Amino acid sequence: MAFKGTIEIDTQKCKGCAVCIENCPAKCIRLSKSVNSKGYRYAELANDGCVGCASCATVCPDSVITVYRVKI
Amino acid sequence: MAEKILMKGNEAIAFSAIRNGVDGYFGYPITPQSEVMETLMKEKPWETTGMVVLQAESELSSINMVYGGASCGKKVMTSSSSPGISLMCEGISYIAGAELPCVIVDVMRGGPGLGTIQPSQSDYFQTVKGGGHGDYHSIVIAPASAQDMYDFVDWGFELAFKYRTPVIVLADGIIGQLMEKVELHPMKPRRTAEEILRDAPWATTGKTPGRDRNVITSLSLDANTQEEFNRKLLAKYKAIEANEVKYAEYLTDDAEYVFVAFGCSSRICEAAVDILREEGIKAGLIRPITLYPFPEKEISRLAGQAKSMMSIELSLGQMVEDVRLAANGQCPVGFYGRQGGNIYTPEEIVEEFKKFNKLS
Amino acid sequence: MENLDIKRPENIVYRKPALLTDNIMHYCPGCSHGTVHKLIAEVIEEMGIQDQTVGISPVGCSVFAYNYIDIDWQEAAHGRAPALATATKRLCPEKYVFTYQGDGDLASIGTAEIIHACSRGENIVVIFINNGIYGMTGGQMAPTTLLGMKTSTTPYGRDPKLNGFPLKITEMLAALDGTAYITRQSVHTAAAARKAKNAIRKGFEYSAKNIGLSFIEIVSTCNSGWKLSPVEANKWMEEHMFAKYPVGDIKDVLK
Numbered sequence: 155m156a157f158k159g160t161i162e163i164d165t166q167k168c169k170g171c172a173v174c175i176e177n178c179p180a181k182c183i184r185l186s187k188s189v190n191s192k193g194y195r196y197a198e199l200a201n202d203g204c205v206g207c208a209s210c211a212t213v214c215p216d217s218v219i220t221v222y223r224v225k226i
Numbered sequence: 227m228a229e230k231i232l233m234k235g236n237e238a239i240a241f242s243a244i245r246n247g248v249d250g251y252f253g254y255p256i257t258p259q260s261e262v263m264e265t266l267m268k269e270k271p272w273e274t275t276g277m278v279v280l281q282a283e284s285e286l287s288s289i290n291m292v293y294g295g296a297s298c299g300k301k302v303m304t305s306s307s308s309p310g311i312s313l314m315c316e317g318i319s320y321i322a323g324a325e326l327p328c329v330i331v332d333v334m335r336g337g338p339g340l341g342t343i344q345p346s347q348s349d350y351f352q353t354v355k356g357g358g359h360g361d362y363h364s365i366v367i368a369p370a371s372a373q374d375m376y377d378f379v380d381w382g383f384e385l386a387f388k389y390r391t392p393v394i395v396l397a398d399g400i401i402g403q404l405m406e407k408v409e410l411h412p413m414k415p416r417r418t419a420e421e422i423l424r425d426a427p428w429a430t431t432g433k434t435p436g437r438d439r440n441v442i443t444s445l446s447l448d449a450n451t452q453e454e455f456n457r458k459l460l461a462k463y464k465a466i467e468a469n470e471v472k473y474a475e476y477l478t479d480d481a482e483y484v485f486v487a488f489g490c491s492s493r494i495c496e497a498a499v500d501i502l503r504e505e506g507i508k509a510g511l512i513r514p515i516t517l518y519p520f521p522e523k524e525i526s527r528l529a530g531q532a533k534s535m536m537s538i539e540l541s542l543g544q545m546v547e548d549v550r551l552a553a554n555g556q557c558p559v560g561f562y563g564r565q566g567g568n569i570y571t572p573e574e575i576v577e578e579f580k581k582f583n584k585l586s
Numbered sequence: 587m588e589n590l591d592i593k594r595p596e597n598i599v600y601r602k603p604a605l606l607t608d609n610i611m612h613y614c615p616g617c618s619h620g621t622v623h624k625l626i627a628e629v630i631e632e633m634g635i636q637d638q639t640v641g642i643s644p645v646g647c648s649v650f651a652y653n654y655i656d657i658d659w660q661e662a663a664h665g666r667a668p669a670l671a672t673a674t675k676r677l678c679p680e681k682y683v684f685t686y687q688g689d690g691d692l693a694s695i696g697t698a699e700i701i702h703a704c705s706r707g708e709n710i711v712v713i714f715i716n717n718g719i720y721g722m723t724g725g726q727m728a729p730t731t732l733l734g735m736k737t738s739t740t741p742y743g744r745d746p747k748l749n750g751f752p753l754k755i756t757e758m759l760a761a762l763d764g765t766a767y768i769t770r771q772s773v774h775t776a777a778a779a780r781k782a783k784n785a786i787r788k789g790f791e792y793s794a795k796n797i798g799l800s801f802i803e804i805v806s807t808c809n810s811g812w813k814l815s816p817v818e819a820n821k822w823m824e825e826h827m828f829a830k831y832p833v834g835d836i837k838d839v840l841k
Contacts, residue, residue, distance in 0.1 A: 159599075160592045171616030171816040177776055194615065206592075208600035209776035215620030216611055217602035222592045250677050278676045283702035287669040290662065290699070294642070294670030297660040300677045320663045430658035430674070432637040432681060441652045443643075443661035 158226045159206020161199060164218040168196035174210035174219065183210055229410045235375040236402040239305060239331055239395075240265035242379035243277070247416040249300035250278040252291035254310060257343040258399040259333035262305045275416055285310040289317030289330070296326035297442040299422040299429030301383050305331035307399075308349050309340060311357070318392050319358025322459075323444025327386035329379060330364075331395040333402035334540075336567045344567020345399030347489060350544035353394045354517045361456050363463050365393045365470065366517040368488040372406035380414070385470060387425065389462055396517060398540065400490040400569070466519050473521040474513045477503065481510025483583065484528045486549045487538040488514050490569075495538050497572035498579065507585070517545070522552040529553035534583055536560040538575055540568075603627040605636060609653045616816020618806035619648050621773040622715065625783040626684070627655050629790055639682040640674050642667040644691040647721040651686050665696020668703035671710045675793075682790055684711035690720045693729040693755040700759070707764025707798040711789040714756070714801060716831060717808040725811035729753040732830055737811070752830055756803045760837040766798035768837040772805045774820040778833070785835075797839060805831045 161183070168190065174197050175183045184200035197210070197219070206223025233241065239262045243251055253263045263281060271277035278295075282288035288304045295302035306314060311332045321328055334349045336342035353366050365385050369378045375397060382393040423431060433439045446452045476496055478484060483502070487495040492513035502509035512528055514521050529535055534557050537546035546561040553559050560582040564570050570578075580586040605627035613619045630639050636657055643651040645664035652659035662670045667685035675683040692700050692714050703710065719737055720726040726739040730752050734743040744752075760768040767789055771782035782804060789800030805827050809819035835841075 158592060162593060167610055169615035173616050173774075173816050173820065176817045176820070206599055207776075211600040212776040212779045213621060213773065215613065215615075215617055215624075217606055217620070217624050219600070220598060220602070221600035222594070222597040223599040224592050224597050250673060252673060278673075280672070280676060282669065283698055286666065287672075287699055287702065290666035290669035291673035293662070293666070294660060294673035295677050297670065298640075298674055298678055302673065302677070316663055317666070324661075430640045430660055431678075432639065433656065433658045434637045439652070439656050440658045441661065442659070443652065445649060445661055 156226050157205045157223050159204040159221060159223040161204060161210060161222070162220040163197050165196040166190050167216055167218045168194060169216055170194040170196050171215065172197070173213050173215065177209045177213045179207060179209060180205055230407045231410060232405055232407050233372060234261055234403055234405050235369070235372040235397060236261035236333065237265045238372045238376040238408045239379060240269065241410065242376040243303060244269060244271040244275060245410060245413045246380040246383070247275065247301060247414040248277055248303055248379070248383070249416055250295045250302040251304065252280050252282050252288040252295070252302065253304050254282050254285045254288050254306065256307045256310045258335055258345070258402050259305050259307050259331065262331065277416065285313035286317065289314035292328045292330070293317055293321055293324070293326060296321065296328045297324070297430050299426030299431060301417070303329040303331070303379070305333065307333045307335045308337050308346070311349060311352065315352070315358040318364060319360050319362060320444050321392045322358070322362035322364065323360060324442050325390040326392070326442065327383070327390050329382040329386055329393050329395060331397060334396065334398040336565065342567040343399070345490065345569065346540050346565070346567060347398055347491060348541035348544065348565070349396065350517065350539070350541060353396050362459060363518050365389070365391060365466060366396050367393065368396045368515060368517050369401055370489050370492050370513065371401065372404060372408050375401060376408045376410070389466055391462065396489065398489055399567070470516060471519045471521050472515040473524055474515060476511040476513070478510035478512060478528055480508055481528070481531070482508040482533045483510070483579070484532045484535045485509065485511045485538055486514070486525060486535060486545070487511065488517060488545065491538050491540060494570060494572055495575060498575040501572055501576050502579065520548050520552070525549060525552035526554060526556070529556040532557050534558045534560060536562060536579060536582060538570070539563045541565065603631050605631045605656050607654055607656050611654055612650060613647060614810045616807070616809050616819065618717065618773055618804065619715065621779060622713065622782070622804050622806070623651060623654050625773065625779060625786055626713065628783060629787045630655070630657060633787070633790060635682050638680065639684070640678070642670045642674070642683070642685040644685070644687040646688040646691050648686055648688060648715065649722070665691050665694070666699055667691070668696065668699040668708070668710070668712065672703055672706070672708045675708055675710050682711070682793060684713060684790070686713045687715070688721070689714070689716045689718065689728040689730040693753050697755070700755070701762070704759045704762045704765045704799050704801070709793045709796050710799055711793050712799065712801045713786065714803040715806050716803055717806040717811070718827060719808045719811040721808045721811050729755070732826055754831070756801065756836060759801055764798050765801060765837060766839045767792050767800040769835045770803040770805060770831060770833050772823070772833055774807070774823060792840070803831070805833060
């Protein structure tokens with residue numbers, strides 16, 4: 155069984171700590187080029203490799219990531 | 227008919243707690259008030275009323291247990307003596323800052339430092355003027371008998387919950403240790419969970435869907451918020467000063483000389499007044515029962531009619547500062563005190579009175 | 587790259603627990619506090635005990651924990667949280683009561699309170715955040731600061747002759763008869779966070795069994811205090827903190 159997933163990031167609350175990036179086994183998150191209203195670069199999807207494992211959201215200190223997942 | 231039992235002042239505190247529906251007592255042994263916890267442990271109220279009694283590891287811990295228990299809307303109290311109250315001052319400041327109700331009994335002994343274990347009244351500054359940091363007051367009530375010890379626990383809680391503020395019962399080694407008959411009033415049940423929800427909607431009773439979470443805290447990092455809170459406290463203290471002053475007068479109607487004394491000293495002064503009256507000297511006594519709020523107006527009134535006033539305290543002179551402020555120059559204000567656990571006799575007070583007034 | 591077909595409510599597998607408020611946390615980017623707060627919120631939510639839980643927050647960065655987890659809170663004086671929790675639990679035995687304390691709060695100024703709460707076997711949960719430094723006051727030495735570690739009050743590194751040794755308080759507390767469950771966890775990886783969450787849940791469950799105090803240390807980072815990026819701080823923690831503070835269960839009376 156395989157999964158496909160995606161994430162939704164509350165970019166205004168993200169502080170760009172990058173702990174999610176380090177924890178993503180699919181290496182599909184990166185920091186944005188632009189900054190949010192607090193001046194932080196925020197996490198964003200870098201490619202379509204997300205499998206919805208929720209590792210990023212689990213370690214996110216600010217709980218800004220929502221994870222979606224479907225079986226394919 | 228009400229039951230009358232011979233007991234120590236300290237024991238009266240314990241029995242009163244059990245019989246007035248107190249939920250918890252947290253304390254640490256210190257002379258001369260250890261009978262409070264000893265009596266509670268012997269009576270085992272957890273088997274009858276459900277009252278919790280716990281010997282903490284220190285006064286720091288016991289006052290913070292009081293903070294925790296009071297946060298739950300419970301009637302909780304502690305007792306200690308002077309050095310122990312010093313340790314509790316941090317907690318009392320937090321309790322005042324978090325606007326929590328509780329009763330703290332201070333059975334004063336001589337100081338500073340470890341001092342003596344004999345009676346003293348030298349914690350007046352500490353309890354009435356603050357003790358802990360920040361802009362706050364505790365209500366301070368001063369018992370003068372074992373019966374007062376019994377009655378003031380309940381009265382203390384009434385004031386504590388009315389104003390959400392710490393109340394200090396400022397006793398001393400004499401009042402704590404003397405044995406007198408005490409009239410026990412009918413038992414009051416502990417408040418039910420429903421009554422706590424009704425009377426203390428601010429308490430940490432568990433966040434239910436119908437309300438916001440309750441947070442007990444004394445912290446605000448914003449200067450304006452803090453100032454607003456300080457002014458709210460001030461309004462509360464103004465209300466306390468307007469409504470709760472309590473005092474007793476003895477032969478003051480025609481008094482030309484007025485003693486001011488609280489607690490055990492007021493009883494000794496009463497005997498001194500009697501001696502002076504027998505000699506034809508029109509002496510009287512005012513006993514502040516609430517030390518904060520202080521009976522300022524009444525003392526001012528008496529200062530207007532008296533040739534002089536004298537504050538009699540088991541200290542180097544603490545309350546006398548407030549007496550002088552209240553008298554405001556209307557008459558001379560003298561002071562006589564003993565320290566270190568020594569106690570004056572009525573005759574000694576009469577002698578000092580005559581010296582001060584150049585009457586001998 | 588975003589797959590709009592997947593972004594439907596029925597496909598959500600992970601989101602911010604409802605028990606976490608919408609307040610933006612005041613913590614620095616990457617701070618472990620936020621992750622631990624979330625795990626506690628998840629446990630309370632999953633156990634359905636929001637209306638039966640009272641949290642006690644400490645003095646230190648996490649003093650404001652009460653702004654983030656939507657339960658009733660008491661904010662304690664520095665180090666005194668276990669005393670508040672003791673009274674709360676004894677007066678309200680049906681409640682779940684936990685303290686949340688940092689290393690300065692618990693292992694320095696509050697040593698008496700935590701030791702005696704453990705010794706009395708209070709049926710409470712203690713969450714102990716150990717990042718080896720004082721965060722809120724600006725990065726001073728904590729009792730758990732490692733030897734050689736630089737802080738603002740050990741600018742040349744912690745020297746045992748001058749500053750004493752790091753305090754392994756968790757092992758000390760495990761020796762006390764009143765403790766039921768003692769564990770050390772971390773939250774720097776998803777796997778570690780899941781284990782930490784299980785440990786927190788176990789602590790809450792044990793506290794309802796009246797078998798004694800449950801103590802969950804979370805070895806954490808303070809990247810601002812350590813002067814590292816959040817990701818570097820996690821690596822530094824694995825390399826250095828874990829050597830002194832190894833993760834894993836230390837005591838479990840039901841095993």
